[in-house]
Amino acid sequence: MSDYIQVHSAIHKLSNKKRAIGSARFFKTGHGQYGEGDIFIGLTVPQCRLISQGYKTISLPTIKKLLVSKIHEERLIALLILVDQFSRGSEQEKKIIYNFYISNTQYINNWDLVDTSADKIVGEFLYTRSSSILQKFAKSKNLWERRIAIIATFAFIKKGDHTLTFTISKILLHDTHDLIHKACGWMLREVGKRISKKELMVFLNQYSKTMPRTMLRYAIEHFSNIERKKFLDKKISLLFSREMSVKDHSS
Numbered sequence: 492m493s494d495y496i497q498v499h500s501a502i503h504k505l506s507n508k509k510r511a512i513g514s515a516r517f518f519k520t521g522h523g524q525y526g527e528g529d530i531f532i533g534l535t536v537p538q539c540r541l542i543s544q545g546y547k548t549i550s551l552p553t554i555k556k557l558l559v560s561k562i563h564e565e566r567l568i569a570l571l572i573l574v575d576q577f578s579r580g581s582e583q584e585k586k587i588i589y590n591f592y593i594s595n596t597q598y599i600n601n602w603d604l605v606d607t608s609a610d611k612i613v614g615e616f617l618y619t620r621s622s623s624i625l626q627k628f629a630k631s632k633n634l635w636e637r638r639i640a641i642i643a644t645f646a647f648i649k650k651g652d653h654t655l656t657f658t659i660s661k662i663l664l665h666d667t668h669d670l671i672h673k674a675c676g677w678m679l680r681e682v683g684k685r686i687s688k689k690e691l692m693v694f695l696n697q698y699s700k701t702m703p704r705t706m707l708r709y710a711i712e713h714f715s716n717i718e719r720k721k722f723l724d725k726k727i728s729l730l731f732s733r734e735m736s737v738k739d740h741s742s
Contacts, residue, residue, distance in 0.1 A: 494549045495556045501542050502564055507533030518563070518601055525634065525670060526601050534564040536603075543571035551591060558598045566598055570608040577612050589616040593624070600635050602670055609639045614646025622655055629662040634670065637663065641674045645681065653682040657694055664702050675702075676709020684713060700725060 511533030520526040534542075549572065557569035577588045592599070592612050599605055617625065628640035641663060644656040660675045683691035691710070699707050699722050711719045 494546065494553045498542065498546045498549065498553075498557065498568070499565070501545070502534065502562075502568065503532065505534050505538050505542075509533065510535070514563070518603070525668075528561075529563050529601060530561045531563050536567075539564055539567050540571060543568045543575065547572055547575045551587070555591075555595070558595055563601065563604075566600075566604055567607065570599065570604055574608050574611045577615070585616055588612060596628075596633065596636050596639065599639065602638060602674075605635055605638045605642055609642040610645035610649075613639060614643035617643065618646055618650060618652075625655065625659055626662060629659050634668055637666065637668075637671055638674050641671070641678055644678055648678065648681050648685055651686055653686050653690060656682055660694075660702075660706075661698065664698060664706075666703075669705060672703040672705035673709055676706040676712075679706070679710035680712055683710070695722060 511531040514531040514533060515526075515529070518526045518529060518531070520529045520531070546568075554569045554572055557565045557572075560566055560569075573588055573592065577585055580588060589612060592608070599608065613625075625640045625643055628636040631637055631640075641656070641659050644659055647653070647655045656678050660679060663671050663675050666672065666675075679691060679694070682694075695707070695710060702710075707722060711722050714722075
């Protein structure tokens with residue numbers, strides 16, 4: 492029995508129709524939603540992690556079969572295995588896995604798939620190399636490549652470097668998707684928590700008025716009540732001024 496058949500069988504043995512319905516709803520798989528067409532069979536994340544540990548040495552072609560699957564949990568398990576193999580791999584193996592990941596972003600197509608893997612593979616690989624591909628991804632029409640761009644910077648944050656997070660966040664300041672607003676806000680918050688609240692404050696003093704409200708709210712989540720109110724009041728004041736300006740021009 493091939494590795495693919497074994498892991499595929501292990502996954503489907505744990506399927507749960509009731510949980511699958513809930514997952515499909517949670518990950519917005521309805522018509523016109525960001526996860527449209529994604530298929531869930533109802534495994535929990537701990538179950539997916541346990542299966543991935545049992546098949547962590549499978550080959551890249553087998554991983555590819557899982558990654559191109561229409562079933563969400565199979566793609567998640569493929570990425571969990573990739574992350575594990577990357578963490579244990581030689582420099583040459585890391586390069587192969589990174590290139591494989593970058594070549595298959597069309598299958599890394601929901602926020603949990605990105606958040607599970609982008610910083611651990613893409614961010615880690617690029618830390619000592621050119622990160623220009625992340626700026627390219629930040630300008631992509633593909634929602635998930637844009638999310639990969641900002642989440643990958645988490646690897647840099649963990650190493651004490653916030654520069655790339657600020658660079659990518661500035662590119663994404665005017666992004667229209669809520670999932671990007673949340674991801675940028677999350678990474679900015681991590682800069683404040685792990686590196687420098689002062690540097691984050693400087694960034695927010697410059698850009699808070701133009702960034703989406705959701706991004707700002709996530710970024711200041713761990714600020715004091717007084718600090719949060721200061722930034723939110725500035726945001727509300729600016730929005731009100733713009734609204735009044737539009738009314739004046741239309742009258």
